[in-house]
Amino acid sequence: MIDRLADPTSASWYEASARARIDGLLDAGGFREFVGPEQRRMSPHLPLFDLPRAFDDGMVVGEGILDGRPVLVAAQEGRFMGGAFGEVHGAKLVGLLRAARQRKPAAVLILFDTGGVRLQEANAGETAIAEVMRAIAEVRALGVPVIGLIGGRAGAYGGGGLIAGTCSRLAVSESGRISVSGPEVIETNRGAEEFDSRDRALVWRTMGGKHRRLTGGADAFADDTVAAFRAAALNLIGRAPAFDLATLEAEQARLEQRLARFGDCREATEIWSRLGVNDPAAVPATTASAFDALLSGLGETTHDAR
Numbered sequence: 001m002i003d004r005l006a007d008p009t010s011a012s013w014y015e016a017s018a019r020a021r022i023d024g025l026l027d028a029g030g031f032r033e034f035v036g037p038e039q040r041r042m043s044p045h046l047p048l049f050d051l052p053r054a055f056d057d058g059m060v061v062g063e064g065i066l067d068g069r070p071v072l073v074a075a076q077e078g079r080f081m082g083g084a085f086g087e088v089h090g091a092k093l094v095g096l097l098r099a100a101r102q103r104k105p106a107a108v109l110i111l112f113d114t115g116g117v118r119l120q121e122a123n124a125g126e127t128a129i130a131e132v133m134r135a136i137a138e139v140r141a142l143g144v145p146v147i148g149l150i151g152g153r154a155g156a157y158g159g160g161g162l163i164a165g166t167c168s169r170l171a172v173s174e175s176g177r178i179s180v181s182g183p184e185v186i187e188t189n190r191g192a193e194e195f196d197s198r199d200r201a202l203v204w205r206t207m208g209g210k211h212r213r214l215t216g217g218a219d220a221f222a223d224d225t226v227a228a229f230r231a232a233a234l235n236l237i238g239r240a241p242a243f244d245l246a247t248l249e250a251e252q253a254r255l256e257q258r259l260a261r262f263g264d265c266r267e268a269t270e271i272w273s274r275l276g277v278n279d280p281a282a283v284p285a286t287t288a289s290a291f292d293a294l295l296s297g298l299g300e301t302t303h304d305a306r
Helices: 018-025 087-103 119-141 159-166 183-190 200-209 209-214 226-237 247-263 268-274 280-285 289-300
Strands: 032-034 059-066 069-075 109-112 146-150 169-173 220-222
Touching: 018 059, 018 069, 018 109, 018 226, 059 087, 059 226, 069 087, 069 119, 087 109, 087 119, 109 159, 109 226, 119 146, 119 159, 146 159, 146 226, 169 183, 169 209, 169 226, 200 209, 200 268, 200 280, 209 220, 209 268, 209 289, 220 226, 220 289, 247 268, 268 280
Parallel strands: 069 109, 109 146, 146 169, 169 220
Antiparallel strands: 032 059, 059 069
8 A cells, every 4th residue: 555645746745655655656556566565575684784674675666657758666664774775675676677677668657765785685685786787778779767755754775876877867956966975885895074964954965965966967957846856757758868879978078078177176166166057055955946047047058968
């Protein structure tokens, strides 16, 4: 069963569960779950560490209808082990993507909410990340767009950040963060002088949704509502790029240009200033509508290239 909300479309994406996000994202009554909780496909590894398990292993996958079109959807439950990848969790996403090769849906939607890979299932989780990335490439090569939506509690960190980078398009909210290394990981390895994980403003300036959108790491910025993410998903499906050599070469060139342009910057506000933002310090406090206006005013810059 899907968690039901009184008005799922107006609910906070950040606060909603994986199933509630699916409920509001898709057309009413159109979702059919694969490998549901009743099948009890749970991690075989967590009991070895005396850790609780979830009947869906923190990953919900299935098929549904979005604005009248068939889609496949996967949603991570960030409230279970931070949405981290393990053997079953990853296998469900890989299986969904392999099914997309046969079903050829209008799109595959991945609702990210993950801190990366479970330490208790590290090898299996890392293998799953690689298999997911390969499966996304295969699906995109067949002309099926893969759209990532990021706005949950855990963001898209570690292997989840890598997977996000292989998607056709990404939508992110104020709460969303995208990064391979999380704040605590950076601080542990390089010290608080390099990156203070307790400095929330620094975290969001460096990894947050607005910064990723400004620098081309995301393609749409959405309000923190299920309705806003639905609208963003519909828009991005129609703007998904082809997956061919020319597209990959253009993306490589974009990343090289970004490094050349911003490689010496020590702070996100320096990058925003070079992009033409008149008041970089005010960016974190802007509303979604004001941020969209700011993007429009910048014209064709890095944020448009992806």
